[in-house]
Amino acid sequence: MGLQRARWPAGYGRACDPRPSSWSVGVLLPGRHAGSLFPGGKRDPADQDVVHTALRETHEELGLVVPEDHVWGILQPVYDQNKTTIAPVLAGVGPLDPQSLKPNPEEVDEVFALSLAHLLQMENQGYTHFRKGSHYHYTMPVFLHGPHRVWGLTAAITEFALQLIAPGAYQPRLVISGLPRV
Template identity: 75%
Template sequence: MPADFLSAESERRCRRLLAGATARLRARPAAAAVLVPLCSVRGVPALLYTLRSRRLRGRHRGEVSFPGGKCDPTDQDVVHTALRETREELGLTVPEEQVWGLLRPLHDKRKATVVPVLAGVGQLDPQSLRPNPSEVDEVFVLPLAHLLQAQNQGYTHFCKGGHFEYTMPVFLHGPHRVWGLTAIITEFTLQLLAPDTYQPRLASPKLLKG
């Protein structure tokens, strides 16, 4: 397991691996974008998550997510969407130069394209954030070491008409269960950061096709 996911060497490697897809995806329209905040909490590399407000409308209220949302016509591209939404939801300003690159896009059940934007946000005290209460009920972090432990990883098989369709990853034993598209994005991130350590649970779900 890498000793430091936030090292300059790790960042250079990730930026290099993502460079081609990032240039291609930034030129394409998308329905939504999320920021995947890679941070250090008291020296421990972690991912920052939000718990969406239960006062929101729609199917995803009360769920674990990364900060983000729908692309606005005034946004320059998906990177600016993710950075704007993060600032609006958490009061956290992330400079564009701290963006490492874009991960593989996903498609939700409505076939809308969601683009994950990976960024290193540096040292962070989650308690110092001021989440917008109309959008976020809670902010929490999960150390990468926790996410990489097999006992904290699970999966759910989905069937339709009695036939297996796909497998979705689930991350357990944190403050909240990480599942759905957020778990898939977490899986993409772990595969990028720790390719020799993380064994993916994903089995060609239709949600990713497109």
Template identity: 75%
Template sequence: MLPDCLSAEGEQRCRRLLGKATARLRARPAAAAVLVPLCSVRGVPALLYTLRSSLLAGRHKGDVSFPGGKCDPADRDVVHTALRETQEEVGLAVPEDHVWGILQPVFDQEKNTVVPVLAGVGPLDPQSLKANPKEVDEVFALPLTHLLQVQNQGYTNFRQRGNFCYTMPVFLHGPHRVWGLTAVITEFTLQLLAPGAYKPSLEYPGLSRR
């Protein structure tokens, strides 16, 4: 059963669980930060995602991601990076006191640290957001109930030189496939928001040790 993660009690539980890690990781140097926006769409708890522009350079163009980007030297910390990038990419201004805390950091393929920042952004209509067309092709939300349904969950087994190496989660049957680090961060979020309702995948690389 999905707990009421949007209630004041649910928020305080998450803030408490994330508190120590947030205090330790907030000012730690990182390559990038993303915002994991927990929202309510027509009263239904959901996570907000972006579809990266197909015009961007690099291997991740056209992928589903959370809003975010590289840390700028002028940013105060990773929370500031996540909030700044979110406003630049999707036009969503999130007050700093809406941040619940920092989830477990992950590493990209170049071993750069990516820090996920969880925030409650309240009720919204994804279609009303003014996304930056140079960076984002689409903004959409996936209900937590959708993400928690077993039939919408999958796993990708990665191999190197013909040998099995690791497994990563994939979330299916939404408007776009959620995979890669975005799926890993989604998994972390579901474990926090709905303890006992989500069975995590096997161990995979790219996790930062706390």
């Protein structure tokens, strides 16, 4: 797993605010009705690649302009239940106050940010087992923050990013039966 700059199939772009030099990383999480977190959406015909999709969606949903030269790269694509390709895009956005954002009320219910320190604290980490028949099929990470639970694909993408941003400081939770741990 690593960062790359490529043209993945149309899918969702994701952006977060990792700043490893200061270790005060924030992950931007705009809450939505469908329970999806992170800015993202389908690729428009005018988008050159998933990076442009992620930057456009981040601006449309949060009013946040992220220059293309702040993009670190693209994580390995993941797939949702409908087999839609999701290409997580990591970008540095510097110090960010969620109150300074202008969320689109038609797409975003709430915006909150989690620091790297918060995400790395064991008391803010959990996991959920999913069964298939009588045995566990896979285990997914869960990140806790007050009334918020970051889980599902959002938590998996966050976990992949943490493994790159803070290698050795985060113990992965994602386990899929029959597959090696990443």
